[in-house]
Amino acid sequence: MSIFTDYKKELMDAAHNDRIRIALSRAIASYRANTNKALKKFPHTIKMAEEVRVIKEKAISEMEKLAQQACESIEENKGKAYIAKTADDALNIIGELVGKNKLIVKGKSMTGEEIGLREYLEEHGNEVYETDLGEFIIQKLESRPMHILSPAIHVPKEDVAQLFSKITGQELQPDVETLVATARNLLRDKYFRADIGISGSNVVAADTGTLFLIENEGNIRLATGAPPIHIALVGMEKLVPTLGDAWKVAEVTWRYANYSIPSYISLVSGPSKTGDIEKVTTYGAHGPKEMHVIFMDAGRTNLARHPILRQALYCLRCGGCLYECPIFAVTAGHFGDKYFAGIGAVWAAMISQNVEKAASIAYTCLTCGRCKIRCPMKIDTPEMIVELRKLIAEGA
Amino acid sequence: MNRKSKELIPPGLVYIADSITSKHNILGAPKASRAKWAKDLNLPKETTTIFFAGCGYQYTRELESLMSLIQKADKGVIGAEMPMRIAAFQKKLGVDLAGMYLKTLAKGNGTDAQPLRDAVKVLSKLGVEFGYLADDEPCCGGLLHYSGLQAEFAQNAQETYKRLKSFGVKRIISIIPSCTHALRNLIPDYVEGYDLEVKHFSEVVLENIQSRELRFPREVKVTYHDPCQLSRYLGLIEEPRQILRAIKGIELVETDWTKGEWATCCGGGGGFEVVFPELSQILAANRAKELVETGAQIIVTQCPGCIMQLKGGLKELKIDGVEVLDLAQIVAMAMEV
Numbered sequence: 001m002s003i004f005t006d007y008k009k010e011l012m013d014a015a016h017n018d019r020i021r022i023a024l025s026r027a028i029a030s031y032r033a034n035t036n037k038a039l040k041k042f043p044h045t046i047k048m049a050e051e052v053r054v055i056k057e058k059a060i061s062e063m064e065k066l067a068q069q070a071c072e073s074i075e076e077n078k079g080k081a082y083i084a085k086t087a088d089d090a091l092n093i094i095g096e097l098v099g100k101n102k103l104i105v106k107g108k109s110m111t112g113e114e115i116g117l118r119e120y121l122e123e124h125g126n127e128v129y130e131t132d133l134g135e136f137i138i139q140k141l142e143s144r145p146m147h148i149l150s151p152a153i154h155v156p157k158e159d160v161a162q163l164f165s166k167i168t169g170q171e172l173q174p175d176v177e178t179l180v181a182t183a184r185n186l187l188r189d190k191y192f193r194a195d196i197g198i199s200g201s202n203v204v205a206a207d208t209g210t211l212f213l214i215e216n217e218g219n220i221r222l223a224t225g226a227p228p229i230h231i232a233l234v235g236m237e238k239l240v241p242t243l244g245d246a247w248k249v250a251e252v253t254w255r256y257a258n259y260s261i262p263s264y265i266s267l268v269s270g271p272s273k274t275g276d277i278e279k280v281t282t283y284g285a286h287g288p289k290e291m292h293v294i295f296m297d298a299g300r301t302n303l304a305r306h307p308i309l310r311q312a313l314y315c316l317r318c319g320g321c322l323y324e325c326p327i328f329a330v331t332a333g334h335f336g337d338k339y340f341a342g343i344g345a346v347w348a349a350m351i352s353q354n355v356e357k358a359a360s361i362a363y364t365c366l367t368c369g370r371c372k373i374r375c376p377m378k379i380d381t382p383e384m385i386v387e388l389r390k391l392i393a394e395g396a
Numbered sequence: 397m398n399r400k401s402k403e404l405i406p407p408g409l410v411y412i413a414d415s416i417t418s419k420h421n422i423l424g425a426p427k428a429s430r431a432k433w434a435k436d437l438n439l440p441k442e443t444t445t446i447f448f449a450g451c452g453y454q455y456t457r458e459l460e461s462l463m464s465l466i467q468k469a470d471k472g473v474i475g476a477e478m479p480m481r482i483a484a485f486q487k488k489l490g491v492d493l494a495g496m497y498l499k500t501l502a503k504g505n506g507t508d509a510q511p512l513r514d515a516v517k518v519l520s521k522l523g524v525e526f527g528y529l530a531d532d533e534p535c536c537g538g539l540l541h542y543s544g545l546q547a548e549f550a551q552n553a554q555e556t557y558k559r560l561k562s563f564g565v566k567r568i569i570s571i572i573p574s575c576t577h578a579l580r581n582l583i584p585d586y587v588e589g590y591d592l593e594v595k596h597f598s599e600v601v602l603e604n605i606q607s608r609e610l611r612f613p614r615e616v617k618v619t620y621h622d623p624c625q626l627s628r629y630l631g632l633i634e635e636p637r638q639i640l641r642a643i644k645g646i647e648l649v650e651t652d653w654t655k656g657e658w659a660t661c662c663g664g665g666g667g668f669e670v671v672f673p674e675l676s677q678i679l680a681a682n683r684a685k686e687l688v689e690t691g692a693q694i695i696v697t698q699c700p701g702c703i704m705q706l707k708g709g710l711k712e713l714k715i716d717g718v719e720v721l722d723l724a725q726i727v728a729m730a731m732e733v
Contacts, residue, residue: 012675324658
């Protein structure tokens with residue numbers, strides 16, 4: 001029971017931390033208000049979410065076929081594509097592409113978090129900068145993300161000011177605008193000095209090999225556009241058959257992530273190219289000369305075969321469920337593992353294969369079901385939790 | 397249960413599960429202590445429609461005592477390991493459940509089963525014909541399902557069905573949300589040809605109060621807390637509200653967002669309160685705060701777990717003068733039964 005004991009202590013420390021609770025209660029109020037506003041302005045989203053559920057159900061059943069098709073499309077676009085069976089395979093492929101002593105700028109990626117990509121690259125002698133502001137704060141705090149979209153959701157501005165003061169050697173006030181400007185200055189030159197940019201992707205169209213990157217800060221555009229090489233790590237559950245499908249998935253994702261429209265949506269299908277001199281196609285015009293995409297399985301096709309737990313793969317990572325979870329409201333991502341709250345138990349069990357951690361999370365879930373009401377995919381987390389408890393009880 | 401399951405299921409839940417399979421109730425109470433609440437109500441047994449009382453309200457006082465011990469210990473030195481080992485812990489502290497029942501029984505028919513007594517009086521006055529199986533009422537086994545003990549739940553489901561059929565039961569009026577969901581939606585998955593009609597108390601009341609004049613003894617502001625299983629699992633959101641709105645003297649004041657399918661859980665779901673007692677109290681206080689902010693003098697709900705949690709939450713917030721009652725109690729007062 002030692003994992004459970006540690007986990008329970010971590011959970012209770014979080015529950016007694018007023019700063020987490022204050023930060024989250026503000027975040028929850030603003031999430032609900034923003035999402036209601038966005039759904040009111042674009043009411044078609046609700047119907048579209050139903051369509052996306054059907055798209056995802058079908059896509060998850062044929063992930064391997066779609067991965068193959070996407071690889072072919074990307075190669076046709078003169079990118080390089082790979083299929084990684086395991087997390088280690090993915091790390092090895094990326095490790096080989098990167099090599100040693102490189103400067104890397106990275107966009108936020110839960111899939112990267114899942115396999116410990118940043119730590120792996122650092123251990124191999126590379127300098128890695130997280131460029132998402134929240135993730136940058138987390139990296140510098142040597143902490144771990146506490147929300148899939150807002151990783152530093154639990155860190156108040158006073159703590160950020162203290163952290164940035166230490167990094168810059170200047171006394172910074174807890175003024176949000178100053179802090180954002182500081183991060184911008186700290187990271188600005190890294191994009192242009194970097195050897196490699198790494199990203200994930202929110203959804204990928206198999207027919208065109210197009211990666212969708214949804215963001216507001218603009219760090220992903222720079223990280224995937226400025227360096228000479230772009231590497232993308234994508235979980236196979238992100239694949240859908242067509243570009244049209246991908247648009248729908250993307251729109252539902254950002255709307256339930258509380259945005260009417262995000263500031264940036266980047267579509268990347270291959271390396272940068274030009275034919276402007278004598279119509280000779282040349283790669284690496286202004287953007288990256290090389291583009292590599294790794295489609296990672298790491299337990300996903302296995303999970304897809306489970307009739308109930310496969311729902312976890314329909315998740316769009318909008319993060320909406322987390323704002324509705326009464327436990328998350330007082331503990332943030334301490335209730336979870338690589339992924340958070342009830343659905344995180346399924347990932348811990350089936351993807352990370354950490355059964356004790358999975359059991360701890362599974363028996364923390366209230367099975368109250370409010371997450372399901374929020375979820376655009378109507379993922380039945382209580383049903384998955386009870387199923388998981390059953391598998392745990394049966395020792396499966 | 398195999399060895400692996402004993403390691404990973406919180407022992408608090410294993411204890412409850414063992415009680416259900418061996419004693420047919422969630423606390424392992426001796427048979428003689430059950431159904432006492434209905435002794436003087438003279439309910440018939442051999443009827444096609446029965447009132448299903450469930451465990452929660454029958455053992456409210458025992459559950460409260462036990463939870464208060466668990467909560468104290470959870471904050472104390474025994475700490476993190478304890479709630480996972482509740483059965484051993486009970487022995488260690490000399491908590492004697494059987495003794496607790498006897499003490500409770502010695503006090504006679506206290507207020508702890510009041511929602512049940514009120515519910516049957518309301519149904520009778522509304523002209524509904526029904527009986528009660530008393531000591532022969534089986535346990536729905538819902539907690540076995542939520543603990544992940546599916547094989548045990550399946551077996552309990554078949555035994556429950558068989559026992560109900562052996563008494564000629566055709567229709568069930570159930571009052572506990574968890575039992576209602578189990579009897580209506582979970583047990584049928586394990587019983588071939590399941591043919592019992594299961595209604596919740598609030599559905600039956602709503603069907604029968606249409607032409608009646610209901611008046612609460614005083615003018616009062618009331619808010620309604622949706623139990624998770626009743627609202628999100630069974631979809632019974634409008635029924636209790638229609639009943640409350642039909643009662644003169646009651647003004648229904650609601651939370652602006654956290655109501656109906658968006659209601660916040662009281663923090664006592666699926667045995668959570670046994671595994672994480674202190675965290676459960678924090679969630680209870682959070683929910684109580686949302687409800688109290690409506691300005692209500694009475695919080696009405698329909699689940700013994702929610703009532704226990706919300707009372708605890710109010711205590712935590714040091715709020716006096718706000719009552720937490722089951723809908724059956726409110727209707728009983730409005731019908732003067």
